[in-house]
Amino acid sequence: MDTTSKLKKRHIIFFLLFVIVAFALFFCQRFYWPSLTVELKSEKLELLWAKSFYQQQKGLGKRDSAEPYDGMIFTFGLLAKYAIVMRDMKFPIDIIWLKDGEVVDMAKYIQTEDVPEEKLTRYYPRVMANMVIELPAGWVEQHELKIGDNLTIVENL
Numbered sequence: 001m002d003t004t005s006k007l008k009k010r011h012i013i014f015f016l017l018f019v020i021v022a023f024a025l026f027f028c029q030r031f032y033w034p035s036l037t038v039e040l041k042s043e044k045l046e047l048l049w050a051k052s053f054y055q056q057q058k059g060l061g062k063r064d065s066a067e068p069y070d071g072m073i074f075t076f077g078l079l080a081k082y083a084i085v086m087r088d089m090k091f092p093i094d095i096i097w098l099k100d101g102e103v104v105d106m107a108k109y110i111q112t113e114d115v116p117e118e119k120l121t122r123y124y125p126r127v128m129a130n131m132v133i134e135l136p137a138g139w140v141e142q143h144e145l146k147i148g149d150n151l152t153i154v155e156n157l
Helices: 003-031 053-058
Strands: 037-042 043-050 069-079 093-099 104-108 131-138 149-154
Touching: 043 053
Parallel strands: 043 069
Antiparallel strands: 037 043, 037 149, 069 131, 093 104, 093 131
């Protein structure tokens, strides 16, 4: 085999390995959801962590409840007014927006919606945030959460 043929064969093998790894990573994000343990209002919460774009779009949608977790956390690299929608949700939630771990806004008792995607209500915070937590409806009121309360990350799993 000449040098050109060997080089082409290596390129093909490298390309195939690249495609296989990319495919595996794509499907891994759909099936593996990391979790994060946080403390909010002196309560430890085990939260699903929506890290990838796919996970953030799916959120808690199509689940009957957040169980066995307490809810879900979304983390973002930039400050912005991140909108939350009730896409495919089967239970009401409280939404908490945070900036660097400090509660900056919240929306309580957000109800499910059975409407097409383009008609979903978009819930925005009043100020910029870089984290969002979704908890079952009533949590904010039950724990008397207020603007300025702080979240502490306890464990990263």
